[in-house]
Amino acid sequence: MPTFRLLDIDLTTGTTRVSDVSDRFEKYLGGTGVATSLLLETPAGLDPLAPEAPVIFAIGPFSAVFPVVTKTVALFKSPLTGNLGESHAGGRLAMAMYGAGFHVIRLTGRAAFPCYVTVDEDRVEVHRAHSLWGSSALAAERILRDHEPSSFKRSIVRIGPAGERCSPIAAATVDSSRHFGRLGLGGVMGSKNLKALVVSGGRYWPVTEKGKYNAFYQKIYEAVVNSPAMKKYHDLGTAMNVMPLSRINGLPTRNFSQGFFEGAADISGETFAEKHLTQHLACGHCQTGCIHMATLRERFDPEEHQYKTFKISYDHELVYAFGSNLSIQNPEEVLRLLLQVEKEGWDAMSIGVTLAWAVDAFQAGHLTAKETDGLVLNFGDAATYDKMLHRIKAGHNGFYRDLEKGAVFCAKKYGGQECAIAFGGNEAPGYMTGLFAYLGYATGVRHSHLDSAGYSIDQKVLNEPKPDEELVQGLYKESVWRMALNSLVICLFARNIYTKEAVLEGLAALGLTGWDEARLNATARRIHAMKLRYKERCGFRFDDLALPGKLARVISGNGQVTSERFARQVAAYRDLAAKDAGELPAEYR
Numbered sequence: 001m002p003t004f005r006l007l008d009i010d011l012t013t014g015t016t017r018v019s020d021v022s023d024r025f026e027k028y029l030g031g032t033g034v035a036t037s038l039l040l041e042t043p044a045g046l047d048p049l050a051p052e053a054p055v056i057f058a059i060g061p062f063s064a065v066f067p068v069v070t071k072t073v074a075l076f077k078s079p080l081t082g083n084l085g086e087s088h089a090g091g092r093l094a095m096a097m098y099g100a101g102f103h104v105i106r107l108t109g110r111a112a113f114p115c116y117v118t119v120d121e122d123r124v125e126v127h128r129a130h131s132l133w134g135s136s137a138l139a140a141e142r143i144l145r146d147h148e149p150s151s152f153k154r155s156i157v158r159i160g161p162a163g164e165r166c167s168p169i170a171a172a173t174v175d176s177s178r179h180f181g182r183l184g185l186g187g188v189m190g191s192k193n194l195k196a197l198v199v200s201g202g203r204y205w206p207v208t209e210k211g212k213y214n215a216f217y218q219k220i221y222e223a224v225v226n227s228p229a230m231k232k233y234h235d236l237g238t239a240m241n242v243m244p245l246s247r248i249n250g251l252p253t254r255n256f257s258q259g260f261f262e263g264a265a266d267i268s269g270e271t272f273a274e275k276h277l278t279q280h281l282a283c284g285h286c287q288t289g290c291i292h293m294a295t296l297r298e299r300f301d302p303e304e305h306q307y308k309t310f311k312i313s314y315d316h317e318l319v320y321a322f323g324s325n326l327s328i329q330n331p332e333e334v335l336r337l338l339l340q341v342e343k344e345g346w347d348a349m350s351i352g353v354t355l356a357w358a359v360d361a362f363q364a365g366h367l368t369a370k371e372t373d374g375l376v377l378n379f380g381d382a383a384t385y386d387k388m389l390h391r392i393k394a395g396h397n398g399f400y401r402d403l404e405k406g407a408v409f410c411a412k413k414y415g416g417q418e419c420a421i422a423f424g425g426n427e428a429p430g431y432m433t434g435l436f437a438y439l440g441y442a443t444g445v446r447h448s449h450l451d452s453a454g455y456s457i458d459q460k461v462l463n464e465p466k467p468d469e470e471l472v473q474g475l476y477k478e479s480v481w482r483m484a485l486n487s488l489v490i491c492l493f494a495r496n497i498y499t500k501e502a503v504l505e506g507l508a509a510l511g512l513t514g515w516d517e518a519r520l521n522a523t524a525r526r527i528h529a530m531k532l533r534y535k536e537r538c539g540f541r542f543d544d545l546a547l548p549g550k551l552a553r554v555i556s557g558n559g560q561v562t563s564e565r566f567a568r569q570v571a572a573y574r575d576l577a578a579k580d581a582g583e584l585p586a587e588y589r
Helices: 022-028 031-039 093-100 137-147 185-191 210-226 228-235 237-247 269-275 316-322 331-344 348-363 382-394 398-403 407-414 435-443 454-460 468-488 500-509 517-537 563-582
Strands: 005-010 015-020 055-058 072-077 084-089 104-108 115-120 123-128 153-158 172-174 178-180 194-201 277-281 291-301 306-314
Touching (some): 022 031, 022 517, 031 104, 055 185, 084 185, 084 517, 104 194, 137 194, 137 331, 172 185, 185 194, 210 500, 237 269, 237 291, 237 316, 269 291, 269 331, 277 306, 291 331, 306 316, 306 331, 316 331, 331 348, 348 398, 348 407, 435 454, 435 468, 435 563, 468 517, 500 517
Antiparallel strands (some): 005 015, 055 104, 072 084, 084 178, 115 123, 153 194, 277 291, 291 306
8 A cells, every 4th residue: 555645845934844644545535535634724714815824736546547537636725715725637747746756735834035846756945936927827837847857757837927916816727738727726826925836756656456456457448548428528628518508508608698609600619620729638647638729820020921829728618718708709819818818827717707797797887988997898809808808917907906806806896796607706617507507506615517517417407307306416416426536536527437336446456445335425425524614614605605696587508597496406405415414423514
């Protein structure tokens, strides 16, 4: 059995400490379970941007060992919502942490100067980063890759200028095109004066049950490369969702005013693949290659025909946020805006939804040309969106500085709260399929479409209606099971391959004994309860959740959703969670 180690880095003092946390992995599997147990040890009232507030990166026992177990989970207190901040990213970070010999890296404190940290196996160093401060997230990666050579697997996590400004919607970018996007990790890193974390190493744990390991690995490998479900992620990627969602009235358009976008075909996965796709990339130890890179040629000399070529990643969420929801149907305009977002280091969904709120608020009279300093905000006006993004990053005036604090903050200050499409304080993902999508965003521990896949339930009941109460139970059951998947830190694209039976077989193949289905289910329930306990300590209440007013008036993929129906099912979900928590040992309630 491997020894699972935690690396603590105190940025205030520059000191480090290594601990054996194998007991936590035995109890909580790894990943999000172990990181939650560590986060629960921090004071509930801690400011998210306080030096003492930790950033915890964690992987699991399957990471860098089995196919498609490619994610790293980051846990922190969110400066956007004030409670649990959790984000997952692919790239090479999980493999680099494994190679460095650490399944958990925890950063606390605040450096006295802009810095970046290198972890090369047991050698940890804090470097001055004055020359990097102010650089884009793209430029920082290029500079560090040249400046910090390594013969091992290396990963670079860094922030852009938005994170340096401690924006609560700032992302942290991983390697070439992956992101800890949601809930403001970039702002927390900025508050610590931490521009980047570079991790590398070449260590491996010995496999004792080689026969079991090889047999299980081959079985998962064959399932991944031959599965139709995984093939779709390689072919068109999640951008394949654009057209089907629009056909069922489930694609958010013009700030969730409707679910059908007349320009969907122009920004569909098919169109991007035919006209703009230039490269497929894969995360470390993944055979799928789901990362889709598009080419954008930009003329940089107006007097001559001189161009620079950029590669920009795209997927459904990015296309929704800067395409249909802003009413932009020109793919090059979408890519041009996404390039700005990538450089500055914002979460694309949050900044996109916030721009959409601004247009709605302007047209409703909550904003005037005084706040926008002369800009007239209209849906579909890519040139004006471009100017807005430039003004936000320049801190043009108070209004533009406020825009990078998110839609909820802006709506409370300027008006138009019913048009701020956010759940639990987090701007909404790109599925307008109906009640269970909204319910999943609201009740999920990280207010994400990945918490419980409620949008999938909405699509299934189009052909097979079922009572709300039965569907809420299914939503809750899925949200709990995903605690196990996220503790193993499996890419959720492979969730139908890593069944409970497969997970138990994989644990046995690694010599991690004593696991059965009952223990696996109990551990998932415990972790879910722990997350809710942390959120509630930070002020979260199910009774505070409400359907954004605008969504009660529009037709979703599953018809109209009333505020009353939404509230009833939130209460039903709350009661299921309370019952589960009540059956757990007192320490987890």
